[in-house]
Amino acid sequence: MSGSVTFTFDPRFPFSDVAALGRKLQTSGHLVPGFTPPSVGYLDIAAIRCAHDLEGWNLVVMADRNFISRLAQACRLGAGTEPDDAQLSAVRLMAFCKAMDLDIDPSISFHELAQVQGKTAALDELAWFRAADRGGDAQAWIDFAFGRTSALTVAGPAPRETADLARPLRRWRRNYVAALKIAGLELDDLKPAARFERLIDWMYEDFQLCGPAALFAAVYFSGRRPSKMMKGLRGNDRTKALAGVRNAAWDITYLSYFADAVQASEARHVRTILATRDDALAAIAPLVLLGPEPEDYRPSLGQALKQWWPAADAIRSADRLMTCAWRVQAEGPRPLPQGASSIEDMTTEMEARLLAWRPATG
Known part of the structure; x- marks a missing residue:
């Protein structure tokens, strides 16, 4: 009996692009897995599929305000305006998550933004995040991440929500x-x-x-x-x-x-990756494990x-x-x-x- 497992992908799945995005994100120093990663890497396509399809694990990316804000900024870039490094990192993350059908959890990002810049700015950014999260197919995000297109196809912000984001947690x-x-x-x-x-x-x-x-x-x-x-x-x-x-x-x-999230992972069968561009936060986060x-x-x-x-x-x-x-x-x-x-x-x-x-x- 063979111990190997074979996964099949839709022929249209951009395997090489998604694999390259995974490697880029994994070596960026901006992502921290809240679990022991497999030897092939926690963003390896086959490892994610195996964990989900065979073991029943869902993978969620918890993003901080740095990532969420840069994502919203990238959605609003005019055609021909190149994203900066921080915005490009956020685009790569969204492209990978869309391709692999992973959820991005903004966690407390908008509460932080509301305290720092006010509730109007936070609700505006939340609307752009919703539009990015729900709109545009994976290939469009991948193409923008690799510089093949000059703008994202996000059709404006989502309807503004009424959450009280400014209330202190x-x-x-x-x-x-x-x-x-x-x-x-x-x-x-x-x-x-x-x-x-x-x-x-x-x-x-x-x-x-x-x-x-x-x-x-x-x-x-x-x-x-x-x-x-x-x-x-x-x-x-x-x-x-x-x-x-x-x-x-x-x-x-x-x-x-x-x-x-790490503590509740077994009960919820959810594995969490923290995404942050804060070097100190990325350095400290592994200690919680x-x-x-x-x-x-x-x-x-x-x-x-x-x-x-x-x-x-x-x-x-x-x-x-x-x-x-x-x-x-x-x-x-x-x-x-x-x-x-x-x-x-x-x-x-x-x-x-x-x-x-x-x-x-x-």
Whole structure:
């Protein structure tokens, strides 16, 4: 009995083009699979078909605002206007997803846009995303991705929706408090390892354990962190410093939704790929897959943190986080602060402290 499996494709299926798009996307550094990829690659055409047709897995691409915004921009380009690199990346992603019949999940992208640019801009962009997602066949997107055509055939935006995208997400509000705490500890005169220890102690004793925020901090507090994780934190313009913390809270929230998708994958039989053009987010996202011990060809969290920390500090930080997670699991999650120490009060107090901070002179 043969162990091989043969898949058939419609003769019109642009196999070589789609395979090339998959390789380009997979090596771009902008996609993070929330599962252990097969040896041939997680965007290999046959691997996707095998996972879907034989094993029943659906594959979903969770895209951040960078990808979704560039996709909307590409739809509005005039004929003859070449897309820039970021827009072209978004076009390639959409072309591949359309060809392979994969869903693109914009996740919280439009909520982030509404907070940054206002609800009108977010609803406008959502309309263009809907048009791109539903309109145009795969071949048209492929041809544009390869520069064979001068414009996309997206017939205008979809009807505008009425969702309240500007309303703050409860999860983002929690992550914003965690991001403010991370920023405050970064500005304190502490050693990096001590900053992380104090963050975990604060989460356990006075707040909630926010795993994605802790992973963000584990990289941010290191001496080798990616740039622009919290823009302008030590600058003279404290308003920009606060905006940088708010942006970090969005990054943490993407991590949070990605972590949830990974955790629920078995029950839902859905595998998720995070698509982001944020280098720091792409670097941190794989950490949500890791545990205290190596497994499934993955390192332990402590081993993975060694790329940012000295070995001893990496192991110690990972152990502290895992110990806290085990305690929370045994005791049950704590409710968010109420009353005098409510989320609103904590946010106001931490924002005021951040705005009042001044760089040392002399």
